[in-house]
Amino acid sequence: MTSAPSPRAASPAGESPAPAAGPADPVDSLILHATDNGVSWLTLNRPDAMNALTWDQRERLIGRLADASADPDVRAVVITATGKGFCAGADLRGSPPAGGADGGDRVPGDVARMIRNGAQRFIAAVLDCEKPVIAAVNGTAAGIGAHLAFACDLVLAAESARFIEVFARRGLVPDGGGAYLLPRLIGPQRAKELMFFGDAVPAAEAARLGLVNRVVPDGELAKTAREWAERLAAGPTRALALTKALVNASLDTDRGTAFAAEATAQEITMTTADAQEGVASFVERRPPTYRGR
Structure with a gap:
């Protein structure tokens, strides 16, 4: 695998370096x-x-x-x-x-x-x-x-x-x-x-x-x-996505709505392969290997 790009210096417009690919346009x-x-x-x-x-x-x-x-x-x-x-x-x-x-x-x-x-x-x-x-x-x-x-x-x-x-x-x-x-x-x-x-x-x-x-x-x-x-x-991608959504919505909703969204997100997360891996790794006392699914 190639290593992540090493950024060049940045400018005051919110930019910093990332890996370059050949420009198509x-x-x-x-x-x-x-x-x-x-x-x-x-x-x-x-x-x-x-x-x-x-x-x-x-x-x-x-x-x-x-x-x-x-x-x-x-x-x-x-x-x-x-x-x-x-x-x-x-x-x-x-x-x-x-x-x-x-x-x-x-x-x-x-x-x-x-x-x-x-x-x-x-x-x-x-x-x-x-x-x-x-x-x-x-x-x-x-x-x-x-x-x-x-x-x-x-x-x-x-x-x-x-x-x-x-x-x-x-x-x-x-x-x-x-x-x-x-x-x-x-x-x-x-x-x-x-x-x-x-x-x-x-x-x-x-x-x-x-x-x-x-x-x-x-x-x-x-x-x-x-x-x-x-x-x-390397983390549990779907769990992170749902966590992001919950936090971003939290300041715009009441407690009941936030709690309902949390329960639904947990329901969804528990069906993922990463959640099963997380539980299995805990039981087997080893680091988890998440696949993002």
């Missing part, structure tokens, strides 16, 4: 993709633009995350970047027009529709992916780049990484689920502080607030991401 050179040891590595690759996310990159990432959900050979996902930043936000140049289908004047509803079909759909693809998703943040993550990281199940940050809620600086409200994600991660008061002022939050402070799971030296980011991803890839 231009977008393939902007979103590098490789699968290794059950891990799908997705690497933003526009270092000269600090990995600002274009429309076609976003659509490719949405497709790759859907593919990961459906592929039994993929059991974890890492999103990272090349250059000096993770993701500097959205690059609107080259995006489809926000106006009518004919590119005419914008009318009420056009922007809301663009946000629903664009930034919100993108963040939902991360939250809804049926495999655990790790963000390996190698540099600045700003705007939608920060929300991309926060939507992931686990966040690793290089010491040089920083997170910026840039929207108020531009006279805008947060999009891409920011006002949904941040209060759930750090509470409403802290979330408003970050969003009102738009100050850069260094990696160590982000970890203290609860936005990041672990901060590592820049040179150890790829290694740590590989270790975490391969641990997840």
